[in-house]
Amino acid sequence: MDRLRFYLNDRLIEEPGLSPTLTLLRYLRDRAHLVGTKEGCAEGDCGACTVAVLEQDAKGAPVLRAINSCLLLLPMVQGKRVYTVEALKEGGKPHMVQEVLASGLGSQCGYCTPGVAMALLEACHRKDLDEPWKLDAQMCGNLCRCTGYRPIREAAARVAGVGPPDRFARALSETRPESMALAYSAGAQRYFTPASFQELWDVLDAHPEARFVVGGTDLSLEVTKRFTEPPLLVSLEALPVLRTLEPRDGGHRLGAAVWLTDLEDYARGTCPPLERMLRYFGARQIKNRATVGGNLCTASPIGDLAPVLISLGAEAVLLSRTGERRMALEDFFVDYRRTALRQGELLAAVEVPAQPVGARSLAYKVSKRRELDISAVSAGFRVVVDAAGQVLEARLAYGGMGPRPARARRVEQALVGQPWTEERLEAALPRLDEDFTPRTDHRGSAWYRAQVAKNLLRGFFQETLESPSPRLEAHHSATVQVR
Known part of the structure; x- marks a missing residue:
């Protein structure tokens, strides 16, 4: 066309x-x-x-x-x-x-x-x-x-x-x-919106240097702020399978092209940690276009979805002409703004497994403004505690603490096998300094980030004493609520 x-x-x-x-x-x-x-x-x-x-x-x-x-x-x-x-x-x-x-x-x-x-x-x-x-x-x-x-x-x-x-x-x-299918060119620029995977693979074979786009809330800033003109864009918006949003095997399948507005509606009542993070993710206008895959594939160390999904044990589903491959979402991020995607491959979905019995899980975001702001530190936590009060598993994921979202593995090791008590948590917290070496920038100093990261774990302990995954209260003023 x-x-x-x-x-x-x-x-x-x-x-x-x-x-x-x-x-x-x-x-x-x-x-x-x-x-x-x-x-x-x-x-x-x-x-x-x-x-x-x-x-x-x-x-x-x-x-x-x-x-x-x-x-x-x-x-x-x-x-x-x-x-x-x-x-x-x-x-x-x-x-x-x-x-x-x-x-x-x-x-x-x-x-x-x-x-x-x-x-x-x-x-x-x-x-x-x-x-x-x-x-x-x-x-x-x-x-x-x-x-x-x-x-x-x-x-x-x-x-x-x-x-x-x-x-x-x-x-x-x-x-x-109406169909969004499009093969459009103007001057040296081209824009494709394939309506099937066969069309997509053909476009990628012919144009392996193409960049993917769906909502454009990140990529469009290159146009409006840096005045760039990307020569070749391929939109994934017209592929319905990428917008799958449904329960699956006790967990959830989140299509990469799902709008965050729809994900927020879905998470309400089904996944409190996701609901909490999405509440302060961005404005309604942003969430009406931003997508799951867009937030993850930019591989920003302060992307808000990554920590909570990593803490929930999510798996990335990657798709190419040759088929599907899967990996733990934490392995999807390989470095600053770099993912494990290969040429001709896309992120099709994220699958969140059924959560273990005894799991306590929440997500947090700390920023200078309450709404419509970028995180200084974000976190997703899941701790599984048995009937005797012992920690069976700990998944503590952070954003803003390094070049990519990552787990605090040394703190996790210090908690597993120990009683889930305030004393044991305090004893494990110093190991967070071994897990991360945060940077100082205009959003916060290294000291501030390190202190906030520890305080979020303290808040998580207090907040999950009465309920394993409490929802935000009606008149909340932040993602942390400790009475």
């Missing part, structure tokens, strides 16, 4: 010859002249660029989701429906989210308001905003410097789940998914 094809505010758009690394934000403002969508940070932090995209969730159901248009490359909306703030007004009448924002004095200078309104639009059509903290999570990706958040949050509470019979409700009920 030599042109991009998508729907913009219900109007079919076909565009040839545009750079495949042109962001949706720049297209809206510079070519479509829809300037209600604003540019603030160009990295997914402020929410001024928020639009709504009609997607399919992990179950294949249509959903309307708020997304940062500054992080969406234009080919990522192939076959989809995109709505901007200009689409809210219908029949000359403002949408209810606009009316609620205006009547509640939720706007002053107005720069952030279009993005706020589009985040509210998603809230308006969500059916699961049944706890107050979810309203905070819905809106935390929208920065407003002058109004203050009280009227904005009040507006969110007023529209949450209302689901009015608007054009978006009609689109949700009437739209049928």
